[in-house]
Amino acid sequence: xxxxxxxxxxxxxxxxxxxxxxxxxxxxxxxxxxxxxxxxxxxxxxxxxxxxxxxxxxxxxxxxxxxxxxxxxxxxxxxxxxxxxxxxxxxxxxxxxxxxxxxxxxxxxxxxxxxxxxxxxxxxxxxxxxxxxxxxxxxxxxxxxxxxxxxxxxxxxxxxxxxxxxxxxxxxxxxxxxxxxxxxxxxxxxxxxxxxxxxxxxxxxxxxxxxxxxxxxxxxxxxxxxxxxxxxxxxxxxxxxxxxxxxxxxxxxxxxxxxxxxxxxxxxxxxxxxxxxxxxxxxxxxxxxxxxxxxxxxxxxxxxxxxxxxxxxxxxxxxxxxxxxxxxxxxxxxxxxxxxxxxxxxxxxxxxxxxxxxxxxxxxxxxxxxxxxxxxxxxxxxxxxxxxxxxxxxxxxxxxxxxxxxxxxxxxxxxxxxxxxxxxxxxxxxxxxxxxxxxxxxxxxxxxxxxxxxxxxxxxxxxxxxxxxxxxxxxxxxxxxxxxxxxxxxxxxxxxxxxxxxxxxx
Amino acid sequence: xxxxxxxxxxxxxxxxxxxxxxxxxxxxxxxxxxxxxxxxxxxxxxxxxxxxxxxxxxxxxxxxxxxxxxxxxxxxxxxxxxxxxxxxxxxxxxxxxxxxxx
Numbered sequence: 001x002x003x004x005x006x007x008x009x010x011x012x013x014x015x016x017x018x019x020x021x022x023x024x025x026x027x028x029x030x031x032x033x034x035x036x037x038x039x040x041x042x043x044x045x046x047x048x049x050x051x052x053x054x055x056x057x058x059x060x061x062x063x064x065x066x067x068x069x070x071x072x073x074x075x076x077x078x079x080x081x082x083x084x085x086x087x088x089x090x091x092x093x094x095x096x097x098x099x100x101x102x103x104x105x106x107x108x109x110x111x112x113x114x115x116x117x118x119x120x121x122x123x124x125x126x127x128x129x130x131x132x133x134x135x136x137x138x139x140x141x142x143x144x145x146x147x148x149x150x151x152x153x154x155x156x157x158x159x160x161x162x163x164x165x166x167x168x169x170x171x172x173x174x175x176x177x178x179x180x181x182x183x184x185x186x187x188x189x190x191x192x193x194x195x196x197x198x199x200x201x202x203x204x205x206x207x208x209x210x211x212x213x214x215x216x217x218x219x220x221x222x223x224x225x226x227x228x229x230x231x232x233x234x235x236x237x238x239x240x241x242x243x244x245x246x247x248x249x250x251x252x253x254x255x256x257x258x259x260x261x262x263x264x265x266x267x268x269x270x271x272x273x274x275x276x277x278x279x280x281x282x283x284x285x286x287x288x289x290x291x292x293x294x295x296x297x298x299x300x301x302x303x304x305x306x307x308x309x310x311x312x313x314x315x316x317x318x319x320x321x322x323x324x325x326x327x328x329x330x331x332x333x334x335x336x337x338x339x340x341x342x343x344x345x346x347x348x349x350x351x352x353x354x355x356x357x358x359x360x361x362x363x364x365x366x367x368x369x370x371x372x373x374x375x376x377x378x379x380x381x382x383x384x385x386x387x388x389x390x391x392x393x394x395x396x397x398x399x400x401x402x403x404x405x406x407x408x409x410x411x412x413x414x415x416x417x418x419x420x421x422x423x424x425x426x427x428x429x430x431x432x433x434x435x436x437x438x439x440x441x442x443x444x445x446x447x448x449x450x451x452x453x454x455x456x457x458x459x460x461x462x463x464x465x466x467x468x469x470x471x472x473x474x475x476x477x478x479x480x481x482x483x484x485x486x487x488x489x490x491x492x493x494x495x496x497x498x499x500x501x502x503x504x505x506x
Numbered sequence: 507x508x509x510x511x512x513x514x515x516x517x518x519x520x521x522x523x524x525x526x527x528x529x530x531x532x533x534x535x536x537x538x539x540x541x542x543x544x545x546x547x548x549x550x551x552x553x554x555x556x557x558x559x560x561x562x563x564x565x566x567x568x569x570x571x572x573x574x575x576x577x578x579x580x581x582x583x584x585x586x587x588x589x590x591x592x593x594x595x596x597x598x599x600x601x602x603x604x605x606x607x608x
Contacts, residue, residue, distance in 0.1 A: 179567020
């Protein structure tokens with residue numbers, strides 16, 4: 001198996017459709033993409049390297065490089081172009097000899113000093129592979145060859161490189177995407193970066209479905225809306241911070257609103273409930289999909305579909321309404337199980353660690369082997385619970401669990417409660433060291449109306465919903481919370497901020 | 507023919523081509539149109555046609571499985587023959603379409 005199977009089928013099934021680019025005729029068709037990937041595979045093979053890395057924003061060079069790497073049998077390694085020079089160099093050192101397709105001179109200069117790194121600009125890479133003979137489709141079909149290495153945004157220590165083999169990505173696509181399932185007029189707007197698993201998965205799933213890819217390299221809410229309108233985009237995937245900005249932009253400028261969107265999927269972090277509720281109101285005809293997944297699981301493992309959204313949104317039953325904050329149900333092609341500290345499965349409604357098993361699950365890191373149990377389960381290090389009907393509630397990283405007076409408290413549960421408060425737009429709960437309790441709970445909230453914010457009133461509100469041991473010891477109002485560009489809340493930054501603040505007070 | 511995950515096969519009597527997505531890696535009598543399938547490098551049977559009881563055809567992008575799902579074949583080119591192991595025909599693997607999520 002090889003990722004190239006997907007593109008080969010697309011080019012033979014609907015080669016004339018536009019694969020990537022504008023609907024004005026300037027885009028590349030599936031046949032163009034196949035042909036250029038073939039020529040680029042020869043080009044990459046001639047570089048005599050072991051990895052093909054990609055240090056650039058989204059562009060048509062992304063799918064060409066991804067599939068050309070697969071064709072030539074070399075692992076594809078997207079690198080985060082937002083990293084500092086030193087961090088980037090240490091990642092590059094781990095994949096030498098490598099050929100890097102890059103944005104302009106500035107990024108190239110960051111890693112060109114590293115031994116055995118060759119670089120070229122992405123537009124040159126495209127130019128140099130535009131003409132010439134197309135090789136025979138002789139890519140390696142060994143399912144265990146490495147397709148993609150993705151450096152995960154580890155919160156501690158060196159980033160780990162998750163290993164995704166061809167079998168993982170191909171299983172994910174075959175199991176979740178219908179071949180040519182997209183109508184001819186469908187287009188998807190990809191605004192997640194290439195170094196995010198969703199950015200890679202978006203290339204594969206859109207190509208197999210036959211859905212035209214439109215790229216927004218640098219997210220800006222106005223630009224996003226503008227591109228949706230101009231390109232008549234029907235599908236889009238966003239992280240929570242993006243949706244939040246899109247909602248704000250539409251509230252500010254309601255006349256500049258797209259009407260072509262059939263589906264918006266979101267994931268990559270916790271969605272504040274007021275944001276999704278506003279979005280549902282702003283786009284009543286659009287299907288909303290919440291997807292939960294990890295790099296190590298080849299993207300999505302659980303989906304809250306459009307119907308679930310509508311039912312939860314309209315229901316008066318709090319148990320059903322709560323599902324709007326869930327990650328929906330696990331894909332039918334895999335298994336999800338909630339385990340306690342000893343690895344035993346817990347009952348419905350009880351929190352534990354989310355374990356997952358299935359063909360798309362890699363759970364492997366370069367140089368560290370597979371982190372799977374003997375019977376194939378991958379402990380995700382995410383906390384969560386399944387309700388009686390099988391809806392998955394994700395509670396955040398196990399490492400983020402607050403231990404107050406010996407009790408394990410999930411920040412997610414407190415945050416969900418805080419977000420139900422009418423004056424709270426976004427919220428985070430973190431544990432801070434405390435001599436009496438071990439840790440205390442500090443809630444950081446963004447009030448909609450700062451004047452109306454009252455610490456005592458919010459504590460009281462949480463206490464009415466949760467046990468008193470789970471009530472924040474402190475509530476602090478902030479103007480914003482720190483997120484990374486793919487929507488992950490940076491708890492470490494919040495904690496460091498609190499600690500340095502504490503030091504200066506003392 | 508020994509079939510493993512990733513093996514490509516083509517029909518001897520129609521345009522069908524498949525890739526084994528799942529296979530036990532053993533010798534198997536995989537047929538299309540009632541006739542054993544070939545390695546892509548082999549020549550097709552001149553003038554051959556699918557037998558009547560194996561002529562429902564294959565659909566591109568569909569996966570075909572035997573009753574206990576020991577083998578799974580992805581159709582990469584459609585044709586007039588039906589896939590089977592020996593005389594037993596394979597069935598389309600039904601999958602619930604999922605909403606686009608990335």
